[in-house]
Amino acid sequence: MIERAERHAALHFASLSTASGAACNESKDDLHGWDYIVEIPPTRNPNRLPDKQPRIITALVQIKSTTKNRLITRIKLSNALKAIQSDLPCFIFMFSYNDDQIKIFGKHVWSEFSEIVLKKARQSEIHGSNSLHKKSISVLFEPSDEIQSSEIAQWIQRTVNEIGEDYASKKIRIRDKCGYEKRRYIVKFTLGPLDNIMQEISDHEIGYSEFLPATDFAVYDERFGIQSSYPEIFSQKGWAQFQTQGKNAILTISNQQVDKFELNA
Structure with a gap:
């Protein structure tokens, strides 16, 4: 069994990301749950003007690890809420150390995750607790969430690009409308x-x-x-x-x- 799996996972993520051409900036003064700020340069389009080239993708990343069979972790509710409130793409990665193998799983903070967190935060307020940093939520990874180690940066880039250039406005729309389907x-x-x-x-x-x-x-x-x-x-x-x-x-x-x-x- 690997020693210090959590630290190994963070360093391994940085190594894999930089090997793919991404800039991986470690959070030195973290108060909000981010381990890395990842910047992924776009593929240049030779047929487009310099000011019309695709933008750099900046993403916030939290790294988790496990040495057990269950692909589940917990994160602070306060940090989960900050991930939703940020207009930047946010991701949670799980490094699984089991049977001398390292497997990597990724979760994109999007609509399903937002609904779970926003509802939990509202329930906490009703129960008289605004100390969200003292509460946590479970994040479960499925086998379908597995990512090849050589494709971490590409997976982030592909996930963001599939949503489109209006990524931030779509995330804001999810955040502002979630839970208000009946009335506000x-x-x-x-x-x-x-x-x-x-x-x-x-x-x-x-x-x-x-x-x-x-x-x-x-x-x-x-x-x-x-x-x-x-x-x-x-x-x-x-x-x-x-x-x-x-x-x-x-x-x-x-x-x-x-x-x-x-x-x-």
Whole structure:
């Protein structure tokens, strides 16, 4: 069995990456889980102008290792969330040392991984824990995730290129929409004070009054069907307006400082 598998895996990754022509910069002051920043030069296209050549691919990499049969590891939830929040491509590699063989497996931080992490982070907030660095998630590698040792840099490059030049915007879209398929906000408020609630609501519905007074107006973020513990916006007093027929609209909330908050309603 190999000694110091974790360190050996990191050095082996750097050696394999540089052998493929990539620049592999070790993280010397790491606070966010990255072991390397990898820069992969593109294949030059002789038919394109210099300023139209493909860009260098910069990726953030975390290295894990195992000497057991199960291809599973754990990473801090805080670091996993940072991988999703970064617009750069992020990868997790597993070096498996078993039966005198070294096998390499790779995971791309993309939609499936994002859903798992974002849901776990939201659940942690609901349970009253914002210390995500004290929590971890499991990352399971499948046999289909295996990568040939000579093709690490090429695999990273191919994975990023398959998504396209708008990689960052697609990753942002995944991050911003994941968990909001049903709805994004829950709005709560209390009507009043009203002297005669039924009469005043009826008067408002037929147009005798333009607004109704409201108190404790709160807008909560809802992700994966889980409401946030604290409102994104709160107002002790306000006004509400109702219509007899529903239609698409923009709900605009503002305060005396003219700060505005808009959402689809």
